[in-house]
Amino acid sequence: MSTSRESSFRKLGVIGAGNMGGGIAQKMATEGFEVVLVDLDDEKVARGMSIIDSTLAAGVERRIFKPEQVDAIKSRIHGTSDWNELADVDLVVEAVFEDRDVKRDVFRRLEEVCREDAILATNTSSFSVTELAEGSEHPQRIVGLHYFYHPAKNRLVEVIPGRETSADAVGASWALQEQIGKTPIASADASGFVVNRYFVPWLNEAVRILEEGEADIATIEQACKTAFGVGMGPFELMNVTGVPIALHAATTLGQEFGPLYAPAKKLAQQVESGEMWNLDGETDESRFEAIGRRMLGVVFHVAAALVDEQVSTIEDTDIGARVGLRWPKGPFELMNRMGTDRALEAVREVCARWELDVPKTISERGEAARPFHFRLVKTDVRDGVATLTINRPDAMNALNESVVEQLHQQLRAAATDPAVTAIVVAGAGKAFIAGADIRFFVRNIDAGDLDRIVEFTKAGHALLEEISGCAKPVVARMHGLALGGGMELALACHRIVASTKASMAFPETGIGIYPGLGGTQRTPRRVGPGLAKWLIFTGQMIGGREAARIGLVDAVATPDALDAAVRTAIESAALERPSLADDHAALETLFDGNEVEELRAGRAEVDDNERLAKAVKQVRFKAPIALQLAEKLIDASTQPLEEGLALELDHLTEIFRTEDAYEGLSTVGRRRPEFKGR
Ligand SMILES: NC(=O)c1ccc[n+]([C@@H]2O[C@H](COP(=O)([O-])OP(=O)(O)OC[C@H]3O[C@@H](n4cnc5c(N)ncnc54)[C@H](O)[C@@H]3O)[C@@H](O)[C@H]2O)c1
Known part of the structure; x- marks a missing residue:
C-alpha cells in the first residue's frame, strides 16, 4: 500500500492521554511532529503528561535519549482539555475508553472542530471502524489505526479501512505511520483485526489446557516457549498485561467467531479471584510435544482463516507476529518449519473438536506438502x-x-x-x-x-x-x-x-x-x-x-x-x-x-x-x-x-x-x- 495523496503532515492530535494515547503522542513528538493531546479535564491531561515525562526520563537513563532531545520532544506535545486547539491538526487518533457511544461522540465533536480534510483515526481494539463511522458526516476520512502496547516502543500498527474510508485516507495514514517509525500492516475491518485474532486464542487455549487437567502452568509455559521460540509463555504474559484484558478480548472474539475463541471458564474464574497466575512448579517434559502441537494447531487455524477471509495476507500475518508480539517466526513460517502436511494435521484436530471447516489456505498447501511462499x-x-x-x-x-x-x-x-x-x-x-x-x-x-x-x-x-x-x-x-x-x-x-x-x-x-x-x-x-x-x-x-x-x-x-x-x-x-x-x-x-x-x-x-x-x-x-x-x-x-x-x-x-x-x-x-x- 502506498500513498497517492500528498501526505504532508505537520500537526497531529491525540484524544485520551491514557496508556495508549500518551504513548502514541510521545512517539509522534519523538519523530518531530507537533502534537495536541486532549483529555477530559486538566487534571487528566496533567496525569497523562507526567506519565510521558517518566517514560522519557527512563529513556534518558537507558541512554535511548539525550536530555536535550527529551526537552525538545516534550516541547512538541501540547496537553489541553480545549478541543478548539484541534482546529488545525492534519490527523487525529482517538484513544479514549473502549465504549462505542463515547467513541462516536468523540468523532462527532472532532467533525465540529477539525478541518474538513483532517483524517480521523480510531485506536479501537474491538469495535468495527465502519460502525464507529456511522452517522458521521465524512466517513471516508475515518480509519482504524490499531497500535500495540507500549505504543511508543512497539512498532506494529494495523491500518484498517472502514467500508467508506477513501483510498487516499488509508494511503496517507499508512505513509504517516512509516514516518513515525512504525511498521504498518493492512487489516480488513473484522473483529480482532489480525494479531489479536490469533494471539488471544493462544492465551485462551493455554488456560483451557490447564482447565482440562492436561498439564500444569509451569509445563504449559515451557511447552509454549519451546514451540514458539518465545521468551515469555501465555500465563506470564497475562500477568504482565492484565488477566482481565485477556478475558475481555476472548469474550468479544467468542461472540463473533464462536466457541473456539470463547473464554475458558477458568479464565473468568481467575479474573474473579483477582489473582495473578502462579507460575511456580515442576515442568513435565513428556507433555511438551502434545501441548506445543495443540497450541500451534490453534494459531495455524486462525492464521489460515484470516487469509481465507481476506482479513490479512500470509506476509502481514507473519509480520504482525514478529513485530507486534516479537515471536521469532510468524504462523506461516512456523507451518513451513513444521511441514505444511503436519501443520494441516494439527489444524484438522482443532477443526474436528470445534466442528469448524479446515481453511483452504492450509488444506491446499498441506495436502500437497508444499511450503508457503512469501511475497517479499x-x-x-x-x-x-x-x-x-x-x-x-x-x-x-x-x-x-x-x-x-x-x-x-x-x-x-x-x-x-x-x-x-x-x-x-x-x-x-x-x-x-x-x-x-x-x-x-x-x-x-x-x-x-x-x-x-x-x-x-x-x-x-x-x-x-x-x-x-x-x-x-x-x-x-x-x-x-x-x-x-x-x-x-x-x-x-x-x-x-x-x-x-x-x-x-x-x-x-x-x-x-x-x-x-x-x-x-x-x-x-x-x-x-x-x-x-x-x-x-x-x-x-x-x-x-x-x-x-x-x-x-x-x-x-x-x-x-x-x-x-x-x-x-x-x-x-x-x-x-x-x-x-x-x-x-x-x-x-x-x-x-x-x-x-x-x-x-x-x-x-x-x-x-x-x-x-x-x-x-x-x-x-x-x-x-x-x-x-x-x-x-x-x-x-x-x-x-x-x-x-x-x-x-x-x-x-x-x-x-x-x-x-x-x-x-x-x-x-x-x-x-x-x-x-x-
Ligand atoms: N491498553 C492496550 O493495550 C490497548 C491496545 C490497543 C488498543 N487499545 C485501545 O485504546 C483505547 C484506549 O485504551 P487505554 O488503555 O489507553 O485506556 P485508558 O483508560 O488508559 O485511557 C483512556 C483515556 O481517555 C480519556 N477519555 C475518556 N473519554 C474521553 C473523552 N470523551 N474525551 C477525551 N478523553 C477521554 C480518559 O480520561 C483516559 O485518560 C481503547 O479504545 C482501547 O481499546 C488499548
Whole structure:
C-alpha cells in the first residue's frame, strides 16, 4: 500500500492521554511532529503528561535519549482539555475508553472542530471502524489505526479501512505511520483485526489446557516457549498485561467467531479471584510435544482463516507476529518449519473438536506438502509509476536470494508493461535495505559452498545491471537506512532520492569483505575515487543531506516531501553534480592521494584536521585484505563499467575464503571482530 495523496503532515492530535494515547503522542513528538493531546479535564491531561515525562526520563537513563532531545520532544506535545486547539491538526487518533457511544461522540465533536480534510483515526481494539463511522458526516476520512502496547516502543500498527474510508485516507495514514517509525500492516475491518485474532486464542487455549487437567502452568509455559521460540509463555504474559484484558478480548472474539475463541471458564474464574497466575512448579517434559502441537494447531487455524477471509495476507500475518508480539517466526513460517502436511494435521484436530471447516489456505498447501511462499516484493502501479517495495520491514538484512529473484521478476514485468512509464524501488519499514543476508554468507562458508555465494552475487549483479540498463527511469526512494547491498541497489538506479532521515554506509570492510554488488564500481563513478575510498575504507555513516552534498544521492527531501521529490526526479533530465565543500574536498584529497597501506600505517598527512584524523583511525579497524582489494577495485573504476564489475566478481571467492571474512561476518552484532590480515 502506498500513498497517492500528498501526505504532508505537520500537526497531529491525540484524544485520551491514557496508556495508549500518551504513548502514541510521545512517539509522534519523538519523530518531530507537533502534537495536541486532549483529555477530559486538566487534571487528566496533567496525569497523562507526567506519565510521558517518566517514560522519557527512563529513556534518558537507558541512554535511548539525550536530555536535550527529551526537552525538545516534550516541547512538541501540547496537553489541553480545549478541543478548539484541534482546529488545525492534519490527523487525529482517538484513544479514549473502549465504549462505542463515547467513541462516536468523540468523532462527532472532532467533525465540529477539525478541518474538513483532517483524517480521523480510531485506536479501537474491538469495535468495527465502519460502525464507529456511522452517522458521521465524512466517513471516508475515518480509519482504524490499531497500535500495540507500549505504543511508543512497539512498532506494529494495523491500518484498517472502514467500508467508506477513501483510498487516499488509508494511503496517507499508512505513509504517516512509516514516518513515525512504525511498521504498518493492512487489516480488513473484522473483529480482532489480525494479531489479536490469533494471539488471544493462544492465551485462551493455554488456560483451557490447564482447565482440562492436561498439564500444569509451569509445563504449559515451557511447552509454549519451546514451540514458539518465545521468551515469555501465555500465563506470564497475562500477568504482565492484565488477566482481565485477556478475558475481555476472548469474550468479544467468542461472540463473533464462536466457541473456539470463547473464554475458558477458568479464565473468568481467575479474573474473579483477582489473582495473578502462579507460575511456580515442576515442568513435565513428556507433555511438551502434545501441548506445543495443540497450541500451534490453534494459531495455524486462525492464521489460515484470516487469509481465507481476506482479513490479512500470509506476509502481514507473519509480520504482525514478529513485530507486534516479537515471536521469532510468524504462523506461516512456523507451518513451513513444521511441514505444511503436519501443520494441516494439527489444524484438522482443532477443526474436528470445534466442528469448524479446515481453511483452504492450509488444506491446499498441506495436502500437497508444499511450503508457503512469501511475497517479499510487492508492486503497486499508480499513475503510470510502478513502485516495487521490498516488504521485509523487520529484517535488518533484507537482501537475500528470494528478494533478488522476486525483485528481478517484478522489475522485468514493470519494464515491459506498456502502462508503466517509470519505476520506483522502495523499502518497507524503518530501513530502505540494511544490506545483504549475512547469515546466508556464514552458513555457506561453514558448508564450504562459496559457489553459492558467487551465484547469489552474480544474480544480484544481473538484477542491478538490468536496473541500470532499463529504458524507463528507475528511481530509488531511500527513506531510511541503506547499508552495503542496499546502497549498491540504490546506486544501480538512475536516480537516488533520499530522505533527510536516510542514513547510508558501506560497512563491508569492517566485516572482512568488500562491497561486491557493484559498490566499488558505481560509487567512484558517482563521487570520484577519493570519496569512494573514504566511504568504503571507513564505513562512515552519512545522512541524506551530506550524501546529497557529495553527489552520492541526487536529491534530498524531508520525509513528508519525499514522494514529491521522487516524482520530480522521474521527470527531470540529468541532475547537476554538486561542488564539494571544504571538508569533503580535504577527505577526497586524503583518500585519493594516499595508498591504503599508508593510511593504515598512519603515514598519511592529516594536519590538525579532526575529521581527517578520525577517518584515518576508522581505516585501522578494517580488514586489511578487504581494504587492499577494495582499493584495487576502485582504482580499476576508470575502466569500462562491465570490466570493473567483472573484476569485482573475480575476487569474490578470494575474499570469502579469508579468515578475516569469516571472523567479520560471524561476529556481526556480537562483538568487535579481530582481523589478522589472513
Ligand atoms: N491498553 C492496550 O493495550 C490497548 C491496545 C490497543 C488498543 N487499545 C485501545 O485504546 C483505547 C484506549 O485504551 P487505554 O488503555 O489507553 O485506556 P485508558 O483508560 O488508559 O485511557 C483512556 C483515556 O481517555 C480519556 N477519555 C475518556 N473519554 C474521553 C473523552 N470523551 N474525551 C477525551 N478523553 C477521554 C480518559 O480520561 C483516559 O485518560 C481503547 O479504545 C482501547 O481499546 C488499548
